[in-house]
Amino acid sequence: MSGKLYIQKIQERIEQIEKNAWPQIQTAAEMVADVIEKDGLIHAFGSGHTHILVEEIWCRAGGLAPINPLLDPNQMPYTGPFKGSALERLEGYGKILFETHDADPGDVMIVLSNSGRNPTPIEIALAAKERGLKVIGITSMDYSRQVPSRHSSGKKLYEIVDLVIDNMGPLGDALVEIENSSIKVGPSTTVLNALILNAIVCEAADILLKRGVEPPIFVSANLDIPMEHNQRLFKQFKPRVRFFDRYPD
Template sequence: MNDDGPAWASYLDRAETTLADLAASEGDAIARAGALIATAIADGHLVHAFGTGHSGLLAAEMFYRAGGLAAVNPIFHDDLMLHRSASKSTDAERDPDRGAHVFEASGMCSGDVLVVASNSGGNAVVVDVARRAASAGVSVVAIVSRKHTAAEGATRATEQLTTYADVVIDNHVPVGDAAVTIGDDIRMGPLSTITGAAIVHAIAIAAAECGAGAGAPPDVFTSSNVAGGDEVNARLIERFRGRVKAL
């Protein structure tokens, strides 16, 4: 505990103020990302979601979610996630040679949208996947911490994810993704998952609102634990199963 109260309370306060900052300053970027997604879905394209390590949680958050867009293809690769070997996943995300495989296996094509999250914005795999996507005519929405991308001494690839993004959304997370200090030097309280989840749902909602306003509301999953939910979701699974591998 410090003079301002327990550190856990400070963390929750910091999360609240960070979300408020995000809402106040990222509205235009969220709206533009939503418009890109609405157009892609209306034209029969997919939204691909990608991140490595904990940023990969945002791809999972967008996918097969009650209240989430149905036309979402999450890009999951075991060696870039945490459940096989967390330490090796760090090495893997810095290997630019993996980008080609990730991109080719995703099935991305011109007219699609890629939502890619990377707090640092500098891991080699995400940069290479974004570069390949942009070259293929895929619109790229990047979620990064601008504070981290600009920080001196931050570990990064030669290029930045933001170089290839049509829209950049700042998650407003501090350098190192830790919001509170315990004692003199223990840094804790990551925020990127909290703000990242808020961002991906905000852009999905913006896309749905844009599509509905144009007379083309997108397909949206519902909870399987409400009346009629299984039936709605079964129809959407059947519609997208051939194009979204994880279904």
């Protein structure tokens, strides 16, 4: 029954997000819509497994085209979990990573970190703010408040960003304690972060339409329909979005 318990606990956390984090999600959507209306970009970063969420909103059917992913191959779990964890904790690395991307003042930066304690996401948030970007942090407040910062500033992600969205994840991420055991299983925040991000995208698209602006949304490449719409979006954002430069002319 642990599988069913996991589903129940995820549903409880989703209800908490809807009840307690909806105003912040709406604010984030307004920020995203404002930037898109001005032809800006939304940049996104998550280290470790959290990079999955950056891919969730980047170049995705039903997703926004002007998403620039800060995907660092050196921190991907498939290159070795120990190296990725070490780099996430290496002070100075986040600033270097941010500076390899073009980001303009007025753009939005989304930083995801469940604990909010490690130097790389903290430094990316700091560097983005220094450049004049608005920074949204998605983190677990329960987790973050119970652990010390690993950055020399002593600050955690939620203390730096312009807008905090609590993903309602628990300390340690796992939700389900197996009966007669201290083992906890079932990480929560991939599901919860994906829900938050897609809610922001949906709300931002709605806001843009109400302003009379067509939201730049990709359609699925696996539908039997002409792909001129997607091709136009790729060409429009090709000069500015990482990896779109590989799209053929």
